[in-house]
Amino acid sequence: MKIIINGEIKEFDEDITLEIILIELDLTDKVMAAAVNMDIVKQENWSSYKLCDGDKLELLDFVGGG
Template identity: 60%
Template sequence: MNLIVNGEEKNFNENSTLQEIISILKIEDKVMAAAVNMEIVKKDEWNSFVLNENDKLELLQFVGGG
């Protein structure tokens, strides 16, 4: 299945959950928020949220600054 992840097209297995995608990308410790097709997905839903072909996924991390 093709997904757009932070503006880049990537291919993943069908019926992958949001948590599985984050794990495959090896960014579990960095992602603080996720949006699919411009809709925020709560972190407690990541394990059950199944992505669909051509979904647009934005994985966000917070950066501190001064």
């Protein structure tokens, strides 16, 4: 299935969760927010939140500094 991540089309297996996508993209060590189709998904729900073909996933990471 195709998921659009930050504007780029990526291919994944069916029945994939948000958490698995982050693992496959090697993004599990970053502090970030995730929105699917413009709706924020709480981090506590990432392991059970299943994406569908054509979903638009926006991943926002936070950078500290001064």
